[in-house]
Amino acid sequence: MTAFACANLTKRYGSIQALQGVTLSVEPGVVGLLGPNGAGKSTLISVLLGQTLATSGEASVLGLDTRRQQRAIRRRVGFVPENDCLIPGLSGTGYVYYTGRLAGMSHGDSMQRTHEVLDYVALDEARYRPTEGYSTGMKQRLKLAQALVHDPDLLFLDEPTNGMDPQGRQTMLSLIADLGGAGISVLVSSHLLPDVQRVCERVVIMGGGEVLSSGRIDEMNKPHATLYRVDYSGDRIAMKRELQQRSVTVLDEANGRLDVELPQEGTQAKVMEAARQAGGRLSGLHPKRSSLEETFMAALQRQRGS
Amino acid sequence: MIELQSLSKWYGEVIGLNNVTATIGDGMTGLVGPNGAGKSTLMGLATGQLLPSMGRIRVFGQRSWNNPAVLSTIGYCPEGDPFWMNLSGRQFVSFLAKCSGMSFRARRKSVEDVIELTGMTAHAGRAIKGYSKGMRQRIKVAQALVHGPKLLILDEPFTGADPVGRHELGHLFRSLADQGVNILISSHVLHEVEALTNEILMIDHGRIVAHGDLHSVRRALHDRPHAIRVRLDEPRRLAAPLAAVEFVTGLKISGSDSLLIETPVPEQVFEQLPDLILREGLVVREISAADESLEALFGYLTQRSA
């Protein structure tokens, strides 16, 4: 069972080719959707929600066809748009209750669920106040509650942490991680790569309407087996000498840091021995791993090159 | 560069900044804090848009309020979207250059330069209302640079930009700083601030909670034990001898490959760690200070008593 899948999906707006042949199959779980502006992320989400019809190609969400089973899909997905999306005059409770009713819940169910999801996103007394006075973080959490009220199996989040302060982002990210744990698939479209790296198991990188790369984050950012960065304070020259004696190559050094290459896997002990011999203090040993940003930039570069 | 002396700013009863005294030195300084902490107020005061309620603010030794001489050396990139939407990017930058009192010839060269620098050459002829958020940020930065300021004040310049935009803007700011431009930059994305500079000004509730180099700030937090994370296959084998070390106040084994050491004096532990590891014959994949990141500090210092 896939969360969603597309086969050769294209979408054209006039002369603009927003999607060109997207073929993708995404397993359930928390998935990051990355790409520069104009990469086609929003169009993809819009097609998956059945709000936009694709020009050609097939797409299915939770095994349902996006052309013919739109309403069935929308009963089982939740969407948190990037914009405010509030309805003036409604309180937080009223807003979530309303969206619950729109999804087809009965009065009682909707009321119960409203308070349940508002508890979940930690909107306390504020839920009875008009939403116009909410802060950015509260609005984001309210929008998340709105998307969760009918207990979807798949959640689309468009820039859920944009413009939020660090605490707000922290809260939002832990909510997303928890949802993944509860068995809800989440597609997070975001420009904030550190946030995606923190919560997502998989990423899809898009650019120019195509899928450039997709896969598990931990596989993309596997720590390097032999390349290490060493934080060392003490006699630098002695340290380098000791390292070289143990056939550890020093690649680069910059204020208090040494980039080294071990002779083979599993020989980190050589660095410790060197540090002990050199008599300084080893305060960090970090395997080199490519950050999501590097992976992302590399994917874009490959596209531009080709 | 910027001196604050018992500086306060209130908006009616609402606090902006409260009795702040500090000297922001040359180079690049990251301004961080939760929403409503007073970041934009500080920037408004520095750029002479706001008059202090009490106290003084000096930029390059002079007051900034109603002082064109100082203001012409400041470049300001505001947070919002203060555009004339129908102007093209080039007209917008050129108009603001004219406002800074630049001559026609100087302007013509400088406008093209900053547009080039911010990567907007291809879009400079289009009206701003058609710009994406990332382009708007770039044109705002271009506008702040056009008159060759000695001090750049950047309020959330990354918000809304895509990863490519963030990367390129970050690169631009670093190279400007290398050329000797002083920069005060605020951002909610702490990773990005950390990648730009180690010099931090953290404010919360209108007061300064931390100011200075990241590592010295961390060291100044005496009451917080430091955390050292060690990744290895059999964490218990390392935990046992560590428990006997005097300065270790806590040991936490999480998962099958991670050991977290708590200590008030990390230096002592770092000195002993290689010995212990070598004695046990363990293969260690990573050693790192777990809470020296800006993110961890931010969490410690801005925790609200809920």
Place this chain on the structure above:
Amino acid sequence: MTTAATTNPNRYRRWDGELNRGNRAWLVIVVTGIRLALKERKTRTLVMTVSGVALGNCIILYVLSLLELVTGTEQGRAILEFVRAFLRVDISGVTRIEEYREILWRVLFLLVIKVELFWVLLTVSKVGPGLIAHDLRHRALPIYFAKPVTPLTYVLGKWIVVAAFVAMVVLVPNLFSMIVGVLITGGLHTWGQTLGLGWDLLVSGLLICVTSGAIVLALSSLTSDHRYVTVGWLAVCLLPIFAQGILDESLPAGSTLGWLGCISLRDNVMTVTDWLFGMRGLWEASTLPTEAFAESMLKPVRPICAITVLSGWVVCAMLVTYWRVVTFSRSAANV
């Protein structure tokens, strides 16, 4: 002995309830729309004050029923004499008022509807403008269309909100005073005679609901600023009337321009209502003399033209609304 303990950490909990399969979203939109509009004090006041019109209507009906009681007596003749002097209508031939009950009621209700149109103007300008404009402004459409709501359901729901408020200021007071009138004028016996009028009131009320709803909704979907919609609505309603008035003044008598009346919303609605009420036929069938007062009530009725114009308005308005909502729901994701 062990007891089962439960802990309830604030983790996400799944919900195993059933979603309603049928499409009842329009009803939810209607109910919420009405609730939100009634939160406005001015809207509540408007809906309340229209009951004053209904009350006046009832009082006149009561007076008519009293007249019917005294008709034929000396006292009745005196009253009729007074009415004649007052209206300057020669009704010397009239002796039994109940014969003219239906025509009098129809004249009365026609006048009341004209008065109530003023309330329609104000109420719709309070309730209607924000309905879609606010959703456009706050970009709330993706919220609707990420739920099992179709654009048609959405537009229908919003339309009914306006229609409901128009019904509150036209249909409800009219039907209410109609029932009161029947009850105080000889009870159920009168019911048969006035049943036709009841139907006509219902149909004309619905006509007003549908047209005003469609037009204000179309205006509301065209902009994200509800103030423009208010101005637009007032312009659509009032400008043709003002223009007609000015032209009537400035042009020599007898050469009035008919085409302005053709596009005026109010004139067309009144034309159709006149035609529905069948005033001319009734009047001619009666023995009442055709005087100046009556002439003013009996403008030439061209119902086909008016109905065509009105349905044209409504169809265009609905198409515009639907088109705007559909394009916005698609483009909102791409901004």
